Amino acid sequence: MYTIYLAGGCLWGVQAFLKTVPGVIETEAGRANGSTSDLTAPYDGYAECVKTICDDTLSMRQLLDDFFQIIDPYSVNKQGMDTGPKYRTGIYSEDEALLIEARRYINEREDKAQIAVEVMPLHNYVRSADEHQDYLDRNPGDYCHIPLHMMKKYKK
Numbered sequence: 001m002y003t004i005y006l007a008g009g010c011l012w013g014v015q016a017f018l019k020t021v022p023g024v025i026e027t028e029a030g031r032a033n034g035s036t037s038d039l040t041a042p043y044d045g046y047a048e049c050v051k052t053i054c055d056d057t058l059s060m061r062q063l064l065d066d067f068f069q070i071i072d073p074y075s076v077n078k079q080g081m082d083t084g085p086k087y088r089t090g091i092y093s094e095d096e097a098l099l100i101e102a103r104r105y106i107n108e109r110e111d112k113a114q115i116a117v118e119v120m121p122l123h124n125y126v127r128s129a130d131e132h133q134d135y136l137d138r139n140p141g142d143y144c145h146i147p148l149h150m151m152k153k154y155k156k
Contacts, residue, residue: 001025001053001054001055001056002053002054002056002060002095002098003051003052003053003054003093003094003095004052004054004060004063004091004092004093004098004102005030005032005049005050005051005052005090005091005092005093005122005125006018006049006050006052006067006090006091006092007032007047007048007049007050007088007089007090007091007092008049008050008067008070008071008079008089009048009071009078009079009080009082009087009089009145010048010079010080010082010087010143010144010145011029011030011048011049011050011128011132012029012132012135012136012142012144013070013136013144013145013146013151014048014049014050014070014146015027015028015029015050015133015134015135015136016134016135016136016137016144016146016151017066017070017146017150017151017153018050018052018066018067019134020151020153020154020155021058021063021066021154022057022058022154023054023055023057023058023062023063024052024053024054024058024063025053025054025055026051026052026053027050027051027052027053028050028051028127028128028133029048029050029051029127029128029132029133029134029135030048030049030050030051030125030126030127030128031046031047031048031049031086031125031126031128032046032047032049032090032092032122032123032124032125033045033046033047033090033092033120033122033123033124033125034046034047034124034126035124036124045085046086046126047085047086047087047088047090047092048086048087048128049090049092049125051125051127060098060101060102060105061101061105064091064102064105066153067091069150070146070147070150071089071117072089073089073111073114073115073116073117074111074114074115074116075089075116076088076116079145080143080144080145080146081143081145082145088116088118089116089117089118090117090118090119090120091117091118091119091120092119092120092121092122092125093121093122094121094122096121099119099120099121102119103119106119
């Protein structure tokens with residue numbers, strides 16, 4: 001098993017999609033790499049992200065292939081209609097080997113020079129409030145920047 005934190009704009013859609021990916025065992029909406037543990041303050045550098053726990057049947061490469069299909073990897077601080085630094089794209093981990101894999105994945109892409117996805121060690125992760133967990137399951141008609149066909153990619 002491995003744990004990776006994926007920031008792809010608004011965390012609601014990212015979590016809803018990742019929950020459907022075969023090999024993803026658990027997801028949790030949260031915020032990564034901010035400067036405080038107090039989420040009542042302005043987000044202080046946080047990126048909205050999804051803590052993603054995967055089993056060994058899901059390679060990092062396949063997970064990143066899926067992740068890159070639901071984000072605009074060239075956009076800085078913007079996904080869909082959501083703008084600002086908290087909506088930046090990123091791949092975070094406490095495991096340096098996973099960060100090396102993520103950097104390799106990006107460096108092997110033909111468009112690597114245009115990619116704006118940050119790859120960084122995880123620090124100061126904070127779980128989002130309960131009302132943000134599995135939000136789109138409870139509010140399926142709400143806004144999401146991820147195309148609907150991607151949300152159905154793995155659903156049977």
